Amino acid sequence: MEKIEVIVSSYAAEAKGIVTLELRRADGASLPRFTPGAHIDLFLPNGLVRQYSLLNDWRDSGCYQIGVARVANSRGGSAWVHEKLRQGTSISISAPRNNFPLAADHRKLFFVAGGIGITPILAMIRQCIAEQRDWELLYLARSRQRAAFCDELMGFDRNRIHLHFDDEQAGLCDFRSALRKLGGGVPVYCCGPAPVMEAVTGFAQEHPNNPAFVEWFAPPPDSGGGDRAAGSFAVKIGSSGREIEIGADRSILDVLEESGFCLPFSCREGMCRSCEVKVLEGEPEHRDYVLSAAEKAAGNCMMICVSRAKGASLTLDL
Ligand code: FES
CATH class of the missing domain: 3.40.50.80 (Nucleotide-binding domain of ferredoxin-NADP reductase (FNR) module)
Known part of the structure; x- marks a missing residue:
């Protein structure tokens, strides 16, 4: 995934436990355009990737503004932003993606x-x-x-x-x-x-x-755990016909990465849509939080970081 280098041009306390960050390119150049509802990834130096919605006016191409709440049981994302990021710090971000746009016909x-x-x-x-x-x-x-x-x-x-x-x-x-x-x-x-x-x-x-x-900005509390276990299945690579076994306790994304594929990803929790892959054959068992009910029912794409196969195999457009 292409990364954009920015600096924190402004960092301010917004409310109790919430800070607002403004991000700009160091050379003052424009940032990619976004639409309301979009988010960016922050690539934190501790290796974590976190998604934050853009809150500023979409017509301003010079900066992105995000708000970050410190999570009580932070695994190192929001805590790092609150403790280590300051005005002038350089950081890498992704281009904006929008999984939550306003529909044009909703007046x-x-x-x-x-x-x-x-x-x-x-x-x-x-x-x-x-x-x-x-x-x-x-x-x-x-x-x-x-x-x-x-x-x-x-x-x-x-x-x-x-x-x-x-x-x-x-x-x-x-x-x-x-x-x-x-x-x-x-x-x-x-x-x-x-x-x-x-x-x-x-x-x-x-x-x-x-x-x-x-x-969703975090997976629902009961989204992980033992009841998520499922059997193994095979993933067939559409372009080559190669078959790769996905173990019961492994994600498709993890196994494909280990098998030499370089695939886009961000959250690895089924929330950002960056690992979306087209399904050519087979029925996915969707476990993500970004596809609509209609997209899940259609079954022709899936998030390979969390979703699995209902049957013995899936053929993916890779
Ligand atoms: S990496 Fe975010 S949905 Fe898969």
Whole structure:
């Protein structure tokens, strides 16, 4: 994957446990264009790769802005950003990718953002305002101190924004009553922690007229572990016919890398779509969080970092 070298041109505390970084090319040249909902990879010097949504105005090609929340049980990603990155630090990033775009025909939208999930939503709201779309936002945070970008949001149009702070409202948000007021046909765009995402997708399943569009920024808590074990299967390489055995405890990506293939990847958790491969034959067992239900049902592509085969073999377009 092509890497872009940038420097941290600005680093600031945004809210409790959240910092905002602005990234620019050292020579001041433009960065690749992006659309609201896009994210970039940060290639951290400790070897980790982490994805962060771009929050700034998509019309500004000179910089990228990201918000990073320090995760309580950080495995070295957000902790490294908070402890080691500072203004002037050089770092490698990827070009933007967008798995969470605004559909052009959605003229009225309802956004749900939980915590740092506000970052892609903030960029999308800018687009709604520029394109005169009708929007509302339900923004959830544990406390007002932890709610990033509140002042900026309120400056857009406070009448469109519903805030829920757990400590002030003495409990979690009642999604059922918040979403029940939605008119038919209004889509819900959501980014936030697992309970928020599950509440919104659950609501959308019960209300097909309010489809949900979601972006996971971490795998759901029950997404790994022993119940994910499955049998071995064979992967056939479409271009050569070579067959490679994938063991029950190995990913396709891991085994293909060991077999000499140089393949794109980023998160290795089924969330970024960078390892997507076309399926020529066989039925994938999808375990990712980026394909839509329709794409999963079609079965003609898969994320080889996490997904497997339902049958004995798969032929991949490699
Ligand atoms: S590497 Fe991110 S989805 Fe596979």
